Amino acid sequence: MTSVFEYRGLIWNFIKRDISSKYVGSLLGLYWSVINPIITLIIYIIVFGVFLKVRIPGSTSIWDFALYFAAGFLPWLAFQDSVMRGSRSIIDNKNYIKKIPFPSEIFPIFITLSEFVNLFIGLGIYLILFLILKGMPTIYILILPLAIILQLVFTLSLAFFLSSGAVYFRDIPTMLGPLFMIWFWATPIAYTIDLIPVNFQWIVQLNPAYYMIEIYRDALFYGKLPEINILVPFLIFSVVLFVISIWFFRKTKTGFGELL
């Protein structure tokens, strides 16, 4: 990774360019990044909170459910978007990879980082919502940076795996759409874990996204320290996955030049 660190200036330039190019020429520009999640949020809250009357345990307020949902959904949205775009980061940048010699690790990294803007927008939306509905957040909001870093490590690992894999199997980015839909519904985001029948709960225990979301909810919504059996397994899992993903990327990137 030392060589990648030397290119930090370039990564920063790429991120700046990526973000501004996304909004150059579109009329409302950056506002879409705010409007889109808000619309999705409202639809889910109406369907699940109002129509289906889902409530979190120990509360009858629809606003508690709304905040619970938003605390999980907004990080999820950013996670999903960055993995999906990250998976195309190598094939979309073949002009560079085929023509200019520099470490191709840069591409999944800068795409993931640039997509994290969406996470910050999402968290901003959440905090405004929280301030209106509940007032000041608790001291445990300080866990938030940890949650973000863990999500970043997890997202980067997947981006490394999938972006390199996509060079060999071009179908990967297309396959991700339905896979993420399944993953979203398999993760307790729009519903609570106790709604899952007991003999299916082990599926949730094996789902890394559940751990990631749970840490966010502790920091943002419940206002408590994450449980050890949530934080430690996810931390170890993310770091190990990250190391393996970099190894995998290094191993497979020798084929990029000729396969793109």
Next chain:
Amino acid sequence: MNAIEVHNLGKKFKLFTSPGRRFIEYLSAGRVNRHTDFWALKDISFDIPSGTTLGILGQNGSGKSTLLSILAGVLYPSEGSFNIKGKVSAILELGSGFHMEFSGKDNVYMYGSIMGLTKLEIDNRFDKIVQFSELGDFIYQPLRTYSSGMIVRLAFSVAVHVNADILIVDEALAVGDAIFQHRCFRKIREMQAEGKTILYVGHDTDAVRNLCTQALLLDGGRIIERGDPNYVVNKYYALIADRESAYNEGNLIVHGEIPDEGYETVYNFVEFLNTAKIISPPTIPVREQTIEVNSIPRKVIFSHAPSEIMYSVSIEPFSFLSFAIGIMPGAWDKIPQGVKFDIEILCDGRKVNIFSRVLQPKRNIGDRGWHNFIIPLERFSKKVVSIVFSTSGSGDDLSYGWSAWGWVTLKREIPQPRVDEAGETLKNKADEINSVFVPGKLIRYGNKKIEIITAVICDLEGNPKSGFFTNETVIIRITIKSKENFNQDVTVGCSIRNKYSVIYGMNTYWQKNDLKNIRIGDIVTIDFLCCMRLGDGFYSVTPAVAIVTSNTDIEVLDRLEDHVLFKITNSNTMEGFVDLDAKITWNIA
């Protein structure tokens, strides 16, 4: 000290005919083999001392770009190693890192940081880059407002100002206007003077001659020459000439008999290929393809050997099978044993071989090109038969056996009334002779006050032929017919050309033997008796009739460009176009 050292470098590409096959191979983790190997580079070894400007020449597909991509670090070698001392700036494709929506300035910073410069370093060079690129205030405009030349100028400016020790340039100098090219060359000379190492790749042989201190010639992924640029450039030209002649021989020559208007097509086998039963190994494709013969597109069945293509057809009376066989020039060297073409007919439970021929274009020059055949099918008339076209070969590398069945059709002879007028009959006769070669686009001009009816080249007995030997005496016989009465002298001439230039031209004016007193309706035959002091190759005769007042004042009556084609065969006792009939003497002092 060597700036670049390359040892036994090789690059292998795996070729898959479909992504599915690639996928199967991945899944099996190497147990299943679904690809063919292609070595784009093999056994490449060389050292480049610091300060050298090396030109790399080669035809398309010779591996130049692969080599540069490996040295630039974009591709990884399959075998061997290389060692580069110093910072590399590679221009593999000008402007490939540019973004159209951003200003020239933004792009300079972006491109600079891709090339490994810090912001401060770019700040320091920015003015120089803008000055060199001559963009002026345009540098603050988005790139999409630039012309393509401006983009190239900007990219080149950044690349040469990176201040790398080694500059790799891939065909980049060919773009830009003359003044900018001039400046690029000056900049390259400056860099040479500073002791930088430069790798230049391109088809611009003048640039290689003038700029480079050394040159390298690649062909088929191997280094075939290395050394002084002038020497290597000459070798490169020789290589191109070889390919040119192979192409011409492969695509322009048509041997044998081609059916004329006296036949009508009953069944076109090429068009019904999808109804045929094809027996060939699954990896060997059989498909329809269009090729150009003498700029005329023609449909062929492209069939790698071994293959069998079976059709069921009913044979009408007076039917003929018309077809051509040929092997694609690119395959000649790959199949020393050649390909065997067979046609068998299954009729009434019996199998009859009606055609069998082996083409060995590598060994036998006469086997190159397209060979036409017309085979009568009288004995099968009024029967439904199966016709099997098969190819087979004995070479080991049959995957390269690009053999083809050309324009395969079932023909039926239609009786045609022949016009009894003298001129027309002669014309038919001429067509018959000329059909030995498929004529290209006929270029004919003149006011036709006198028309050329025929022009043939024949042996001393007067038999039209299209092949002669060096120093054989021939008669070029031109027959003309006048449509007017002429009081002036009429000049008849002909010139002999090969594809490069006129070899020889002669007319009645120069020999003071012009035609006099030509009346309307006169048919005149003019014979040019000449000795073919020509080397091996193809030549054409351009007959012309004109009224010549002086060498510059000519009224063309009729002229047929490259009307007659003929081949001269030489048994390798000379080289070149002309036999100067050297008499060699020697003595020991």
